[in-house]
Amino acid sequence: MTAADHAAKPPLRILLCAPRGFCAGVVRAIDAVEEALRRYGAPVYVRHEIVHNKFVVDSLKRKGAIFVEELDEVPDTQAPVIFSAHGVAKSVPEHASRRNLFAIDATCPLVTKVHREAEIHHRKGRHILLIGHNGHPEVVGTMGQLPPGAITLVETPEDARAITPPEGAELAYVTQTTLSVDDTAEMIAILRERFSNLAAPHKEDICYATTNRQEAVKQVAPQVDAMIVVGAPNSSNSQRLREAAERAGCPRALLVQRAAEIDWSQFANITRLGITAGASAPEVLVDEIIAAFSEQFEVAVEIATTAEEKVFFPLPRVLRSDAAE
Known part of the structure; x- marks a missing residue:
């Protein structure tokens, strides 16, 4: 790229919402699949998408995870069968027990x-x-x-x-x-x-991560011309972030899974862009989208922090380092 090309790129101020992306429950669920693969080898079966993100699911598939929608799709096996972060009906572990499957529950606490x-x-x-x-x-x-x-x-x-x-x-x-x-x-x-x-619940049921991500979006949305929510269409918390941005006054709020999906016609003449990510979207996808905008604009990134998160959930007991190998 020549100096003239560089100068021709219009300026773009990106406000990067914080917190964004993975929550403690998602980290725990993904780590559970990876630890099961490390301990027991492939395959590891996972009932339903471990989290609602195609990039995460595809990366785990490459490592040896097999995703199924129902336990009937799992053969008679001694391989681990992991329940996703979203939780399951009581009938599911009961079914697993009847079949003597090695079930590991990665439901978010x-x-x-x-x-x-x-x-x-x-x-x-x-x-x-x-x-x-x-x-x-x-x-x-x-x-x-x-x-x-x-x-x-x-x-x-x-x-x-x-x-x-x-x-x-x-x-x-x-x-x-x-x-x-x-x-x-x-x-x-x-x-x-x-x-x-x-x-009422003893403590609010909507999780800390959902609340914090929505609050960050509400703070940033009125300051930008458009907002990108990195996340999957079937991710409830990602869809709610897009809606929160619109309600808070952002003219355009779009849900995008990967940089390749960006409709550049939606971002003509913008000077300020907000970016956040749903709780199941990895930071690498945020980086990918910022890089794509850097090809089109002279980008300056600012972090807009509204809360600090220090929540940690340990792995399911059978996968912890102090459990019997």
Whole structure:
């Protein structure tokens, strides 16, 4: 590139949201697959995508992980079978036990917390309202902790206004961990107004990482011409980041998995760009996208930090270094 070419590139100020990217639960889940491969060799079976990111899944496939949607796809084997970070219904480990599979549960501890809360409420005779997205693996897993009919799913404010729980039942609510903080607060407010006896979680169910990433986006979004969220279309927390950017005043907020997906027509004439990443998106993809913009613009990167994260979750017990080899 000549000096003239270099000078011709327009300036672009990138505000890089912090925190962004991997959360402690995602790190734990990926590390669990890699440690199982190290200890036991390939193959290691993984039920559902370990996290919702194609780059991560493909890299683990190359190392010997085999991804399946259901345990029926796993042959009779002594190889480890790992449950994803999103959690599973109780029927899944029961199925694994009947088949004598070597199951390792990589469910995020914050999702497990929601499962335990739902069980406690159920034991106390309460009907549970679950705020979440129908069909999301985390919601499927949470609903599968209890008998059919014990949980009513609430997806929208309209649902919150319309649901009719069992007459006379005491009520409690739990939530999916990756929801929009603002949307969830609206639905909780509607439910509390309708049901005065509604029991709440001991501690907010939406996880620290979801909350922190949304807050960083809200701070940056009004300052930029466009926002890129690095993440997968099936990643709930990534989609919520895109929505948060739009609501906070960003003219264009786009979900992008890889640099090759960038639609450059969306970024003509911008001078300020925000970038964040969903909790299942690795930092290497953020670097890749910044590099792609550096080809088109004279880039200056600033870190916009709104919180410090020091959360760590240990590996599942069977994979820890102090466990028997």
